[in-house]
Amino acid sequence: MSPLAIVITTLILSGFFSGLEIAFITANKLRVExxxxxxxxxxxxxxxxLKNPSKFISTILVGNNVALVIYGMFMEELLRPTIESYVGPVPALIIATLISTLVVVVTAEFLPKALFRLNPxxxxxxLIYPFQVFYFVLWPLVQFVIWLSNTILSKIFKSDFTEQTPQFSKVDLDHFISQSSHNNHEGEDNEVDTDILKNALDFGNVKVRDCLVSRTAITAIELSSTVKELEQxxxxSQHSKxxxxxxxxxxxxxxxxxLDLHKKPKTIKSILIPILITNESKSANDMLNEFSLTQKS
Structure with a gap:
């Protein structure tokens, strides 16, 4: 293989690893799960x-560094003879280093990371499938890097390193909803009802007053009414309460x-359940928790 072909191949590999790293970091963890x-x-x-990110990151670092080392060797072989025909060996080395660095930063760092971030x-x-191939090929080096880093952390810095299972936060859910809404706007099939998720996400800001209904919309019965009238x-109304x-x-x-009608009550009073008294400025979430604690609904 010619030096130029090797340079192009290693640039593609470096871009692959750099882009995949940013895709892994920015991908919505909740959607993946x-x-x-x-x-x-x-x-x-x-x-x-995601459950063992050190394996992924170590593979990325090992693969990217191997690609960059090979790239640097053959890029210098390509550039130095041409540059040395115009300047001395030392300036030629500096210029070749600057050019090779600029090329790798633009083509194997900025561009892949910008593109892969668009749809991680x-x-x-x-690309996770070809990455799997690189993981198995680089497995011995990856295991050595993980062992070395853990040894340094535990022996030198006295730090006990353990992998943490990813925890999903409100930010992850918000990100997931935004992506799902964006897919809906673009006409893509989406099995997720984003309106329900948005309402659940915003529920913490809802007050009891926001849940009130008008007096005319209330379905109610007088205490002295018969059980038959209540059943009807x-x-x-198709209401459960x-x-x-x-x-x-x-x-x-x-x-x-x-459900209390199955007890065959003689009066409404015998199955009457007391209601909770609250104020309209109370958080609906707190009210729901109070319902749960008192086993009311």
Whole structure:
């Protein structure tokens, strides 16, 4: 293989490793795990590396450094004879170093990272397979690098290094929703209902007042009504719970649950469940937690 072909090949490999590194870092971890649970092979491979990122990063570093070393050797062989015909050996070495550095920074660093960042999940779904080949080829070197780094951390810096299982945060969910919404806008098929996820994400900012309904929209029954009337109201409204008032709608005293009708009650009062009293400025999330603690709904 000619020196020029080797230089081009090593530049492509360096760009491959550099771009794949940024794709791995910027890819939405939650989306990868969801795709993995759906049985996507590429996502299962990526999920394994997410649980043990040192293997991925070490392979990237080893592969990139090997490619750059070979690139530097053959790039100098290409440039120096031509440059030395115009200047001395020392200036030629400096100029060759500057040119080779500029070429590798632009073509194997900036461009791949900028391009791979545009669609990291899509890039990983394709390029994770050739990466697997490089991982197995470089496995002895990768294991040595991992062992050496762990030894330095534990023996010199007295640090106990352990891999941490990735934890998904609100930021990951927000990123996942943004990507899913973007796919919807572009007309791509998306099985995710982003509206539900957005509402769940924003639920922490919702107040009780935001959950109130108008008085005319309330379905309720008077305490003195018969159980038969309550049963008919359940059927007509399709609600699982009916509010109960005394004398007028402004005096809500509790609610009845449709499951309690199986107890064959004689009066509504016998199955009446007390309601919680709160203020409208309370957080809806706190209210939901209070419902859970008191086993109310």
């Amino acid at each position: 969801l795709k993995s649970n759906q049985g996507k092979r590429w996502a299962r491979i990526c999920s394994g590396y 999940s899509g890039i990983l779904s394709v 109201l359940f059927i007509a 009916i509010l109960v008032y005394k004398d007028n709608m402004d005096n809500i005293i509790g609610y009845a649950h449709h």
